Amino acid sequence: MSHWLFDLGNTRLKCARMRHGGGLEEATAFGHDQAAFVDALRRHLDAHQASGSACLASVASPALSAGVLEVLTARFQRISVARTQPRFAGVRIAYAEPARLGVDRFLALVAAHARAARPQLIVGVGTAVTVDLLDADGRHLGGRIAPSPRLMREALQRAAAQLPAQGGRYREFADDTEDALASGCDGAAVALIERSRDRAASLLGQVPALLLHGGGADALSPHLPDADSAPSLVLEGLAQWALAGIPGPRR
Known part of the structure; x- marks a missing residue:
């Protein structure tokens, strides 16, 4: 079968x-x-x-x-x-109401813990950017949700049609609009991840491993060089x- x-x-x-x-x-x-x-x-x-x-x-x-x-x-x-379950495969989620935690985030936590019992920051990049913190014992400590870079670009274009929804390349200080949009939206996501990891390190007393998954993860990977890629984490x-x-x- x-x-x-x-x-x-x-x-x-x-x-x-x-x-x-x-x-x-x-x-x-x-x-x-x-x-x-x-x-x-x-x-x-x-x-x-x-x-x-x-x-x-x-x-x-x-x-x-x-x-x-x-x-x-x-x-x-x-x-x-x-x-989503409150406890499953060694993972205990932080949400008091399990149904309010997306099943994709729940399964990503399960897969991350199955890969390694260590502190991890699990970041999904799809329609949204989701950030979830997991300790070495499988305890989910909560997370964040923000628009993905792609969604930011689309929202900007809806508000100002002259701004392109695609294109450009990341530069720290861009000298044209397309690069500035790419740099600003990708940079916002990277900054959120870096801020989350910094706060997680303060909370746990050690820097958690960073695990990236989702269709938009490849665009952010060059700016997070020590991140591990897990493109099929939810399926895992x-x-x-x-x-x-x-x-x-x-x-």
């Missing part, structure tokens, strides 16, 4: 088949803005003769989640939908969920 994992975010879906023991095969991503997104997912699964079981983590709209679940239900005998956490065998609905 094959086991598939699906991470449905605000802008794209990532999916991968799980290897025996919890490892992942190469992940594939589909943007929500692609024409016929659901049809593209169907074709991908049919090309790989997908069957067996599926685990889904979603922070997308209910309508989009329902569309993906319809595709999965037609192909898999068992489906599990991941939900979802694999831990699948291995735990939490029951899901059967067809």
Whole structure:
């Protein structure tokens, strides 16, 4: 029986088949803005003769989640939908109301702790920048949420149409508008991460490891040279969920 994992975010879906023991095969991503997104997912699964079981983590709209679940239900005998838990796989979240912590952040914490039992600052860069602090014992100490550089650029263009939503390169002191926009928006995210890490070091008495994931992480990596890259971190956490065998609905 094959086991598939699906991470449905605000802008794209990532999916991968799980290897025996919890490892992942190469992940594939589909943007929500692609024409016929659901049809593209169907074709991908049919090309790989997908069957067996599926685990889904979603922070997308209910309508989009329902569309993906319809595709999965037609192909898999068992489906599990991941939900944030107050305690799971050695991780204890900080939120008093678990449902208010996005399942993507929760699974990223689970995956980070499974990688190494050490203090970590886990940063996701997607539609938003999320920052979460985890101590060596798996205790989540809370986090931050801010707009991603891409969202900042799009918001600026909506307010001032002459400002381009893309382009430019990072420079400490830019001498043209596109570079200034890239430098300001990327720099704001980097500064948030650096500030969070500095405060975390004061709180923990040591500098936490920095773990970057998400579709926008590559753009920030050059400015955070000691960060570890984990492009499929949420899927890694979802694999831990699948291995735990939490029951899901059967067809």
